[in-house]
Amino acid sequence: xxxxxxxxxxxxxxxxxxxxxxxxxxxxxxxxxxxxxxxxxxxxxxxxxxxxxxxxxxxxxxxxxxxxxxxxxxxxxxxxxxxxxxxxxxxxxxxxxxxxxxxxxxxxxxxxx
Amino acid sequence: xxxxxxxxxxxxxxxxxxxxxxxxxxxxxxxxxxxxxxxxxxxxxxxxxxxxxxxxxxxxxxxxxxxxxxxxxxxxxxxxxxxxxxxxxxxxxxxxxxxxxxxxxxxx
Numbered sequence: 001x002x003x004x005x006x007x008x009x010x011x012x013x014x015x016x017x018x019x020x021x022x023x024x025x026x027x028x029x030x031x032x033x034x035x036x037x038x039x040x041x042x043x044x045x046x047x048x049x050x051x052x053x054x055x056x057x058x059x060x061x062x063x064x065x066x067x068x069x070x071x072x073x074x075x076x077x078x079x080x081x082x083x084x085x086x087x088x089x090x091x092x093x094x095x096x097x098x099x100x101x102x103x104x105x106x107x108x109x110x111x112x113x
Numbered sequence: 114x115x116x117x118x119x120x121x122x123x124x125x126x127x128x129x130x131x132x133x134x135x136x137x138x139x140x141x142x143x144x145x146x147x148x149x150x151x152x153x154x155x156x157x158x159x160x161x162x163x164x165x166x167x168x169x170x171x172x173x174x175x176x177x178x179x180x181x182x183x184x185x186x187x188x189x190x191x192x193x194x195x196x197x198x199x200x201x202x203x204x205x206x207x208x209x210x211x212x213x214x215x216x217x218x219x220x221x
Contacts, residue, residue: 031207033209035211040121040213040214040216041213041214042117042200042202042211042212042213042214043156043200043202043209043211044211045208045209045210048207048208050207058208088153090155090156101158102146102158102209104155104156104157105155106154106155107153107154107155109153
């Protein structure tokens with residue numbers, strides 16, 4: 001089955017701790033994205049990557065970091081510098097040249113206590 | 114900046130037709146998307162418009178007017194399972210910008 005996986009679905013962390021959210025895809029897509037969604041809000045872009053070893057900041061990158069060492073993987077680290085990390089995090093991917101087709105993972109709900 | 118507006122919430126009756134509007138002001142435009150999102154789940158793709166006009170796909174249709182910065186999603190023969198949030202998104206080069214979503218409540 002091809003798709004995007006995010007794990008875990010629910011994650012709890014104490015304030016001040018860094019946490020890494022995983023995103024893996026086996027669709028052979030080149031571009032990958034991380035979004036954040038707060039209750040009653042749309043999606044806001046955190047980071048995106050068009051190719052391996054390259055990524056760009058989105059609109060709300062402060063307090064987050066990413067890496068893209070492999071085409072299939074785009075992990076997101078929520079650092080202690082992120083002031084309000086509790087949110088629903090969604091990973092997505094698109095084939096290069098086919099941005100009309102964006103696939104989403106199931107999401108990770110992060111709660112910082 | 115990028116600005117995408119949609120109504121916060123709408124209510125409609127099972128079997129009826131509902132139109133969800135979206136207006137946008139963005140620095141560039143490469144397409145407009147509609148997604149459906151049930152609570153706690155990821156968005157699922159509904160439609161994509163890049164040229165002016167109406168795109169029909171079963172019970173769902175989407176319209177685009179680029180000159181007016183306007184789109185709507187039309188849902189026909191509403192079913193209870195259509196109760197969800199509907200997100201309008203604009204693709205600007207290789208970045209997607211989302212509206213806050215319209216929560217649709219379908220009542221019997």
